[in-house]
Amino acid sequence: MVLAPDAHRVAVLALDHVVGLDLGTPAQVLGAARDATGARRYAIDTCTPTGGPVRSAARFQVLPDHGLELTETADTVVVPGIHGGPPLTEGTVDPAVGEALRAAHGRGARIVSICTGSFVLAAAGLLDDRPAATHWAHSDAFRTLYPKVKLDPDVLFIDDGEILTSAGVAAGIDLCLHIIRRDHGTEVANHAARRCVVPPWREGGQAQYTEHPVPEIGATGTAPTREWALARLDEPLTLREMAGHARMSVRTFTRRFREETGASPARWLLQQRVDRARLLLETTDIGVDQVARRSGFGTAAALRQQFQLSIGVPPTTYRRTFRGA
Template sequence: MASRSTHRVVVLALEGVYPFELGIPSRVFGTAADEAGRPLYDIVVCTVDGRPVRTEAGFSVAVEHGPEALESADTVVIPPTSELDKGLTGDTLPEPVAAALGRIRTGARLVSFCSASYVLAAAGLLDGRPATTHWHVAPHFQRSYPRVRVDEDVLFVDDGDILTSAGVAAGVDLCLHLVRRDHGSAVANHVARTCVVPPWRDGGQAQYIERPVPEATLATTADTRAWALQRLQEPLTLGDLADHARMSLRTFTRRFRDEVGTTPGRWLTAQRLELARHLLEASDLPIDLVAHRAGFGTGNSLRQHMRSVLGVSPAAYRRTFTATAPERAAGPAVPVA
């Protein structure tokens, strides 16, 4: 049984909710536990009036809680709905939904999956902030809410107290990210293994956007990416990667961006940062040695990259993610871009 001292996640199910996304928070957060097997999150589902809601799949879902549950939420998750993402434009929000959102306490973390970003945007909560949504509706979303800084290329955006994800399975990526942010990589990796999903995915939405199917005979960059992951400590260049893939620099760069959704250089830096984060969390190696093993060369280079991407120094990151669970829960969150 979860105690009230655990982090409470309240999922707001709206009319026309997509069942898959509705179940993601319970599955991911509900799997997270401490070393003694105690749950780290308390997950409840509510509706705007406590009544059942019809799902997009043609059946209804009965819940045990009404909007009052939002008042005790530490994190509020809004899954996408076939009803709202069709009708919301400009600054409009159905009154029952607006009233429910008004119950959320100051300081609670807000999360949207896929096109549920329309709900946050219609409430004015994304004005002037970075956010993402499903790539298919991103152009319409940007036209409807021009004050939102939409990034349609990423799987999710973490803007501290408001987080938005791309379509469908990106909600899993975002929940795993939150578990990692709250409790470190060991817990998040265990959750990922239990759910049989990767702890993180390379690239962004660009790799899933519809494009003409390439000829079957064309080579891919997958083998080169796997090769590079085993050599992050080495000073790999774009030329090294292209040579391994047996492609010209231009062809390799184009093919890589089409498959992964980012440039080879940015991908390589992201993989090195992930390795550095793991070493900072799981070892007591000196910062300079962590930097060397992760391929950054020097501690100063690692510090510059971590401050640029994560907003913290390696030492501060290590203090946050190697603390005990109670200390970590009470400490500052690490913003991750």
């Protein structure tokens, strides 16, 4: 395994009852981020509170190479979900673990949780008065144990600067791709997503699950229309045109689109246009006016407004950040 010279150091902290998928997600997804030479951009290691084995929720043991000392030098510390233990039942955490997490946060390390790993961060006092996400099925228990946390049980993940939390299972993948995008830009994140054979982008604010029934097998889907729309992002697409392409009524198309993507057609289209603009800003030198036209925003003013809302910075600042990198 060849690491980039400036590889970001990641410590994955496994506790007893760790969820196997959550434990493997950072290594799999962050490990797929490569530079132009193929070198890995993240150096990922696993640790446990004592440096000894812990038992997973799936009844296998995790044999780490490190103890808590790994968190002392890591740039990012990730706490995977757990299916048992004091953080979920009593609102407490091993004092050594809590101290290690607080110390890492105090020296400027990024702290990340996947699924019920947010219970661990909350028990360590890192989420007080902060917004946080967790698996929706555990939201009531979380609120009872940690009333000071501003829990949002509906979103896929929350980026609160130096502390990021996600919902369960696949949302951990979304969060890791978001981290890659935040660190290295859209192109690197998209390549990592392709390596992992997952969608490159689901917005953090997207709902964790839908209340509508899944379409029956064999029902006409909206995937061909999404592909059709992606090839025409520079055109002023309307909901009626998209529904017409899918040969559905607007009402049926909107319902099925939500069932398949978790977002409305308008919200999905906006996400794709922002993503296209980001890629153009990162990989080309064309002017902002041309980026706006090619991504479907029409004018530089509209692009700047949407970038400020979605990304938090103007397009020119975004370009300097990632073109410079």
